[in-house]
Amino acid sequence: MLTADLVRATRRGGELKLSGLGGKARERALEIAEALLSEASAQVGRTRDEVKDAMGQVWVEGREKKLLDGLGKLVDDACDFEVETELEPAELRAKLFSLATELRRELPAGTSFDRAAVLSQVAAELGHTTDRLEGALFADLKGAHVLRRLEALTPIALLERYELAQRQAVLLRAVRVRARVRCRAPADYRRLFHALKFRRLLFRLKPAEEGYVIELEGPFSMFESVTKYGLNLALALPVLEQAEELELEADLRWGKTREPLTFRYQHRADTPASWPVEDELDTFVKSFKKLKSGWQVAPAEVLLEAPGLGVLVPDLCFSPPTGSEPVYFELLGFWSRDAVWKRVELARSGLEAKLLFGVSERLRVSREVLDDLNDAALYV
CATH class of the missing domain: 3.30.70 (Alpha-Beta Plaits)
Structure with missing residues (x-):
């Protein structure tokens, strides 16, 4: 995804307008996209720093710099980098630095420190070569991560992703x-x-x-x-x-x-x-059925409208074993207490349905706010 500083846009009359890519500008954008993908795909097996340097070789005019940076960011997002070592770099550094400190203290006056000797000693203890240790020492740093694979993208697909990413960055x-x-x-x-x-x-x-x-x-x-x-x-x-x-x-x-x-x-x-064929609601339904409570649960298929107030979108529908009226459940997020009070308002509007709202404790809302209603409740 792009950050707002990478968005190509103009401000006019109180509006933000994205800079489009049509005609020759689109052809040029496709050329840049193709060059970036080519450079990145040629760097599989190399470090992130090397991938960055390679993509930095793609030449553009000054006015195309933000386009290049945006496309480059999305190519980087499409890269799968890994830490290439079975050793734990942090533990290895601690072991090497500890031994180096100890040996420095024991050095006779006028004697120079032998870095290679420290590496050789630790390598022998761990059963690895000094070259292997050298490569693993800072392998966890971001720039040392190794490119394992690049998502299969055509220049056209990358450009479409870029145009979507611009709109997303605005939001x-x-x-x-x-x-x-x-x-x-x-x-x-x-x-x-x-x-x-x-x-x-x-x-x-x-x-x-x-x-x-x-x-x-x-x-x-x-x-x-x-x-x-x-x-x-x-x-x-x-x-x-x-x-x-x-x-x-x-x-x-x-x-x-x-x-x-x-x-x-x-x-x-x-x-x-x-x-999507399955989402988190479907997963919950499958798990609930294993409880064998007698209640039936399914993703809710209704929209409950309160004229003049809005529409309620329940998540789940619970049907009791007695076959009586179902209970509609909505799980509320944890962003705002105002969302809870809007649901309370909807519940009090006389919706002809039994309602249960799941509310996070973080919102500090009492479950008693709907105690006077027979057909609505809060679960905190």
């Missing part, structure tokens, strides 16, 4: 995001909303004339966990782009001065949505 600076989505099928809405919840995002749903409007809190609305939440929001963008139609607007705090800007983006999916 890292968002205060709030509004997205109108329209899906091909009702089941796609449920999958989309559950995927957003899987990322532990704070959002509200409102029915629209066609589809739904999703109001998401951005990382710059948080008092803590800004980086982690921002990453989750950025990773959710491909989920939103699964909708047949997406209209997104984000309020940003951009640059070092945190200038208020607006980012607008539209997307239309050319192919039907493709959702």
Whole structure:
């Protein structure tokens, strides 16, 4: 993923506009992408520093530097580096430095320190050659990690990844995001909303004339966990782009001065949505069934609407063995107490369903806030 400083964009009329890659600019970007991939693939078996030096040989004009850095960052992300040693570098350094200190103290006056002798002594004790020790001594440092494999990427695929990464990097600076989505099928809405919840995002749903409007809190609305939440929001963008139609607007705090800007983006999916075969809810359902409690549980397939207040997206549906009314369960994240109070408001609106909300202790919300209701409860 890209960081905000690698985003190629202009500011105009209070808006942030991404610099597009069309025509000759796109052809040139593909050339740079191909050169970077070629250099990186030729360095398999070499260290990260050597890979970095090789990609640094790709020539660009000054105005293309940010494009080069962005593509290079994504190529680096596609590399699989490993520590190439069976020895523990930290333990090896401690052993060598301890012995070296001891031998220095014993040196007669005017005698020079023999580094090779220290290496030979430790190598003999460990049953390795001195060359092996030399190579392992700092093998855990990032620059010494060895490239084992490079993800199979074409220049076109890398460029598509870059364009997505630019949009994702913008969301890292968002205060709030509004997205109108329209899906091909009702089941796609449920999958989309559950995927957003899987990322532990704070959002509200409102029915629209066609589809739904999703109001998401951005990382710059948080008092803590800004980086982690921002990453989750950025990773959710491909989920939103699964909708047949997406209209997104984000309020940003951009640059070092945190200038208020607006980012607008539209997307239309050319192919039907493709959702994971199994997610964490399916895993929980399988585990719960092993308890043999008599209750039946399944991922919830309903959206509960409270007119004028919003839409509730339960995670699970628990059906009692007696065959009576099911209980809908929603697990809330730990980002904001405000999200809990919004659920309390929805529960008190008279939703015709039994509700159970799972709340983190970190939010310091009493389970008693819904004790006066028969059809809703908090589990802390």
